[in-house]
Amino acid sequence: MKISEDHTTPAIAAPGVSAPVRDPREGMQALLRDLRARPSGLSVEEAVRRRAQYGPNALPEKRGAGWASALVRQLIHPLALLLWGAAVLAWLSGTPPLAVAIVAVVLLNAALAFWQEQQAERSVEALAAFLPPQAHVLRDGHRVEVDAVEIVPGDVILVDEGATIPADARLLDGAVEVDMSALTGESVPVVRTAGESDPDAQLLHVPDAVFRGTQCTGGGGRAVVFATGSATEIGRIATLSQGVERKDSPLEQQVRKVAWLIAAVAIGVGVAFLPLGLLAGLSLSAALVFAVGLLVANVPEGLLPTITLALAVGVRSLARAGAVVKRLSAVETLGSTTVICTDKTGTLTANRMQVHQLWTPHVDIRTASEIPPGDGHVAALAEVLGRCTEATLDGDHSTGDPTELALLRFARTHVPARGALRIAVHRFDPRLRRMSTIDRGTERREVSCKGAPESVLPLCRLTAAERATAESVVAQLAGRGLRVLAVARRPLGATVPADRDAVERDLILCGLVGLLDPARPSVAPAVETCHGAGIRVHVVTGDNPLTGAAIARSVGIGDDDSAVVTGDVLAAMSDEELADLLQADGEVVFARATPEEKLRIADALSRRGEVVAMTGDGVNDAPALRRADIGIAMGASGTDVAREAATMVLTDDDFATIVRAVEAGRRVYDNVRKFILYIFAHAVPEIVPFLLFALSGGAIPLPLTVLQILAIDLGTETLPALALGREPAEPGLMDRPPRRRKEGVVTRRMLIRAWAVLGPVSAALALLAFFSVLWRAGWTPGAETGAGSPLHSAYLEATTATFAAIVACQIGTAFASRTERVSLFTAGLFTNRLLLIGIVFEVVFTAALVYLPPLQSVFGTAPLDGWTLALLCTFPPIVWGADELYRWVGRVRARG
Structure with a gap:
């Protein structure tokens, strides 16, 4: 598109596309020229034309599948x-x-x-909340209020304290302090000043640039918009987040494999044994009944609802523990987590600044918590902090900048609030990087001043040695990742100068204060538990590398020798170098990480076969939260963007809740295995009767009917299986390493227990019950047992005995399935009350099918005598005892 030189419309992009003109780090004059913009703002007509050309200042939307x-x-x-x-x-x-x-x-x-x-899936809708509904711009040289969606490239916006920036822009004049934590993760506000430039800086660190969705916490000025809509940083993150597709969880992948395996086995067995029945001398109808029975016996009808309900139980238990899970499968994913990539601000820390260390000319560097209230050496410093502030402390109704509130809390701990008349205040100036107040106390007027050391120290009366000492302390505190402020004062005479420079001079240095967003007390024990469970924890933050490393070490993540990698270094790394870094033992702190770099870290870990849990609370975390196997957002302090992109939200913002969630996930996965074992074990006693019928050529009548199998699979089996999904965690659950990503939900050991121990024992006992009834009635192989024959009633009682025997063996299998390795006596015989209720139900259900005439006619059952019932009562302990012996042998071999 070619534009004539005198035309006022910028040649930015094709119609309907909101995009930056060129690199916003170019000189301001060049930017204004390319934007065809003026410091006095656009005309109304020009704004309308650009609105039609570039579309609304709105986030991109992606329509999902219907x-x-x-x-x-x-x-x-x-x-x-x-x-x-x-x-x-x-x-x-x-x-x-x-x-x-x-x-x-x-x-x-x-x-x-x-x-x-x-x-x-609500990520993009949540991102829209970061666009303020209205904004102030200059149109035809006049300040007007417009809907934020009407802002276009080239607009001049007015940035005031407390305002949310509506678009990406560069300051024409003034200076502002901006909370960039939503985009960078850095807890300390940053200063943006007109006229400053750094062509080599990363976009988010351009010294005169402000970005949509961030908030101005101090200062003011005018800024020219260079990007709107999807071209803004938040818009770019929205596009990036939409491009990230969710992967199936390990359980979803494994269940799909198991499902297809079961389907293949069921169909294969049915098809293969149909001709076998014909060859054995069965009629076509009998062979079809035989094939259908095998198919029904191999299809676990209750598997899907049992898994779904077990996961739902896990979701409810996690919600009570402070973790809201948005996908059922995420419960299991947590249990298989091998690496946690955690943000710092609001995750490891409480996002609540506090005075951590201080220094005065009379007191060496000391930790603030070690200084007793009323210490005379810090009284002067605390007095200045109590006066030089615009914050107010009033419990839940406190107001002010988080940094000022932290300083005021410290001041109130060491000196009482004293009545003083505020005469004047010189508010914080982002260019000067300091503020001062003039107050009149009981004796005199006094100037109180605080700000950046490089701004305040030159105004203090210090000898060369004193200045060198102070600058050395500043370097030490900054090297520990602290935000350092200098505090000074001076008495003032009767005349109050009107000029700020005349007020802020000849100051007396009271000391230096180092502030830190401290780690939550619960984090260090949670990290220790993660290490015990074989889970590594990496810190991935947009914050300062010194601060990130200091917080990581304080909670036990890594040590003094651990790698600290900044965004620039990470960007220069090849994929192989990053893989080598993550492959090495130890934990890494990634600082100044961009959204793309967080995605790259998640991808690198995933390629190594790790199951990645990514925590975050800012807008910049959304793409990585979606890419990770499980994204964990902070519910209280996090942004809506992060909460909607995540699969789990911590309502209490407590890192320790993640550990509880991991434990719950491991328990849920173990329980899924337990009821799969329980269901698989029943396939053998359900299939063996049909094989016996076919291989005998009909000489042995069918010991179990298809309807009776369905009654087992959908009736007696369901409640105990559900109860196994509520089984308490086995001892040592969090002392074992995470399972491998490729480890199947069905293992070789599980199949041995199901098909070589529990299944065959149950099948043998079921056939024992069947033949004991027939033999006592005088049956011999080949004897007629059909309707009208003398043995028909005995045959009905015999099939009923087989049905009841399988149910009795189910009870023993249910108790055996409660533990994988430890003895049931260690876990407790009666600790799962729901299982006891389920067993009572299946006994009552079985009795109804056996003794109620209407159900007898449907399911082909007959009443059982006392001798048979007594025999059936021995089956549960026999089945459970056989498996208990198998597990005991396994424990002995493991110890040996």
Whole structure:
């Protein structure tokens, strides 16, 4: 697009695109020329033209998939497909009510997952909250208030104290102090001054640039807008965040693999054994019944709802502990976490500045907490801090800059508030980097002054040696990551000078104060627990490297030899160098990290096979929170952007809650394995009767019917499986290393327990019950047991005995599944009350099917005699005892 020289419209971008003209670090005159802007602002007509050309000052929006496709995805999930198959099989087997029940389970699970997904994606909408609804601009040389969406490149905005910056801009005049924590993570406000430039600085550190979504905490001035909408830093982060696709959690990946494995086995077994039944001499109808029975026996109809409800229980327990999880699978992801990348401000720290160390000409550097109240050596310093402030302390109603509130709290600890008449105040000037007040006490007028050491020390009456000492102390405190302020005073005569320079001279140095946003008391124990659990913790912050390293060491992250990598150094690293850094033992502090660099760190860790949890609270954290396996945002101090991008929100902003969440995630995953073991173990006693029927060529009647299998899978099995999802954590849960990302939810040891211990023992006991009834009735192999035959009633009682025997073995399997390695006596026999309730239910349910005539006719059952019932009572301890022996052998081998 070519523009004539006298045209006032800047050649910035194509219509509808809001973008910066060129690098905003160029000279101001060049920027004004390229923007076709004037210090007096645009005309109204020109603003309207640019609004039409570049579009609104709004964040980019990305439309996701429609709700219909999202819902369909939940209906064709692998486990859902298995349940659809089970419903078809139930219908084909002549039990429409069971088919309807299975379909209801599929629809219920799909609706729950769909709702979770729709609630989880709100990042861009939250970013919009950082655009103030209105702003002040110059139009035709006059100050006017406009909607923030109407601001265009070239506008001159007016930046006042307390205002939120509506677009990215550079100062034409004035100086401001800006809270940049939402973009950089740095807790200390930064100064931006017109006329200063640094062509080599990173964009966020350009000395005269202010950015959309940040807040002016002091000063004022005019600024020319160079970027709006998606071209702003926040807009860029929004675009970056939208481009990050969520990955399936480890559990989702493993469950999908297990589901397809089960489907393949079920179909394969059914298809393979259909001709086997025909070869064994079965009729076609009998062979079909045989194949359908194998399919039904291999499909765990209750697996999907059991996993979903177990995760939902984990979500509720975490919410009570202060962690709100937005995706059910995130509960399990927490349990597999191997690396935590944590922000500093508001995460490791409370985002609440306080005086940490101080120095006076009479007192060497001391920690503030070690100085008793009323110490005379710090009284003068505290007196000045109490006067030289515009903050007020009033409990929850305190007002003022966080730094001033911290200084005022320290002052009130060491000197009482004294009545003094405020005569004048010279507010903080970002260019001068100091403030002063003139107060009249009971005896005299006095000037109180505080500010940056390089601003205040030259105004003090100091000898060369005293100045050198003070500057050395400043270097020491700054080297410890502290924000350093100099405090001074001087008596004033009866005349109060009107000129600020005349007031702020010939000062007497009271001392130096070092402020720090301290670590939360709960963080250090939480970090220690993480280390015990085999989890490494890296600090990834936009803050000062000295401050980040100091806070990290104070909570036990790394040590004095740990690497501290700044954003510039990280940007210069190759992917291989970054991988080597992360591969090495120890923990790293990444400082001055940009959103892209946080993403790069998360990607590098993920390529190494790590399961990454990323914490954050600022706008700049949103892309990394989305990319990580689990993003953890701060609920109280964090931004809406971070909360919406994350999969988990800490309502108490406590790092220790992450550790509790990791423990809960490990417990949930263990419990998922426990009820999968419980379900898998039942496949053997359900399949063996059909194999016996087929291999005998029908000489042995079918010991279990298809309807009875469905009654087990959807009736007696469900509540105990759910109860296993509520099992308390096993001892030593947080003393073992995280499981590997590729480690399956189904392990070799689990299959051995299910298919070589619990399953065969249960199958043998079930067949024992079946044959004991038939033999006592005089049955011999090949004898007729069909309807109308003399042995038909005995056959019905025998199949009922098989059904009841499997249920009895389920009870033993449920107790055995409660622990993976330790003895059940260590965990406690009766510590899971829900399991006891589930067992009572399945016993009552089984009794109803066995003894109620209406259900007898549906499920083909018959009453059992006392001898059979007594035999069944021995089955649970036999099954549990066999597994207890297997686990004891495993513990002995592990110790040996």
